[in-house]
Amino acid sequence: GWMLIRKMIRIARAQRITSIADFISARYGKSGALGALVAAIAIVAIMPYIALQLKAITVSYGILTEYPRQTPPALSLTGFWNDKAFWVALVLAVFIILFGTRHLDASERHEGMVTAIAFESLVKLFAFVAVGVFATFVLYQGPADLFATAAQRLPAAAHHFGFEQIPGGALGWFGTLILAMLAFITLPRQFQVLVVENVNEEHLKRACWLFPFYLLLINLFVIPIALAGMLGGSTTGEPDNYVLTLPLSAGLNGLPMLVFIGGLSAATSMMIVETIALSTMVSNQL
Numbered sequence: 001g002w003m004l005i006r007k008m009i010r011i012a013r014a015q016r017i018t019s020i021a022d023f024i025s026a027r028y029g030k031s032g033a034l035g036a037l038v039a040a041i042a043i044v045a046i047m048p049y050i051a052l053q054l055k056a057i058t059v060s061y062g063i064l065t066e067y068p069r070q071t072p073p074a075l076s077l078t079g080f081w082n083d084k085a086f087w088v089a090l091v092l093a094v095f096i097i098l099f100g101t102r103h104l105d106a107s108e109r110h111e112g113m114v115t116a117i118a119f120e121s122l123v124k125l126f127a128f129v130a131v132g133v134f135a136t137f138v139l140y141q142g143p144a145d146l147f148a149t150a151a152q153r154l155p156a157a158a159h160h161f162g163f164e165q166i167p168g169g170a171l172g173w174f175g176t177l178i179l180a181m182l183a184f185i186t187l188p189r190q191f192q193v194l195v196v197e198n199v200n201e202e203h204l205k206r207a208c209w210l211f212p213f214y215l216l217l218i219n220l221f222v223i224p225i226a227l228a229g230m231l232g233g234s235t236t237g238e239p240d241n242y243v244l245t246l247p248l249s250a251g252l253n254g255l256p257m258l259v260f261i262g263g264l265s266a267a268t269s270m271m272i273v274e275t276i277a278l279s280t281m282v283s284n285q286l
Helices: 002-015 020-027 032-066 084-100 111-138 143-153 155-161 169-186 188-196 203-219 222-235 239-249 254-285
Strands: none
Touching: 002 020, 002 169, 002 188, 002 203, 020 032, 020 188, 020 254, 032 084, 032 239, 032 254, 084 254, 111 143, 111 203, 111 222, 111 239, 111 254, 143 155, 143 222, 169 188, 188 254, 222 239, 239 254
């Protein structure tokens, strides 16, 4: 869809667009009411996802420090000062204020932030591939051995990979792809990096092959890690935590720390870009 994205970038540059709310409202004569509606929907829809990232950081830290106890420490209901997620949120809030809003001009590009996010993407990819290589070639003798063991010990696992597991079957799978494609263009943080932060539309040519290639690499070991985690049983706990618990169950220290850093950088970068995009919408539209 590079032609569509290129057109979005050109429109945004000509109209001095600063957010997805600004972009949509500009199509209808810079409608203030429409921009406010889009901003409100974005805030309500994205807030749980930001909370999920905070929870992921807290739970990951709990697993890293408490393993082999499988139940992460419960979030404190007696006092917010006892909740690690509160302190994580506070530190991130201060960092984002210093990093993303040093100037009053909302149309200012954050080239340093984009560089940091790009570097974070490499850290995340390296950490995930490292766990995948460990699960496939260290715990087992390669993909063939892993899949053969899974077929023998997890005969019911095969049906997890069929269309019947997706609501709506093949049609539901196609619908999920369409939804993902729309999210790629319209999520506030995606629009921020894709359109607002673009400094040269020529960069789109490289992004057209490099971004799909990145997605291919980071998904390469998803199924092997999932199968290795399922084969690990109680020692690996919940599926969401396989990337941490697999190396921990093998008695490693360095790899789980690398995974935690990768997950931390992924969660924080998402929150940094998302909150900058949302705050711009709040200040401009609401």
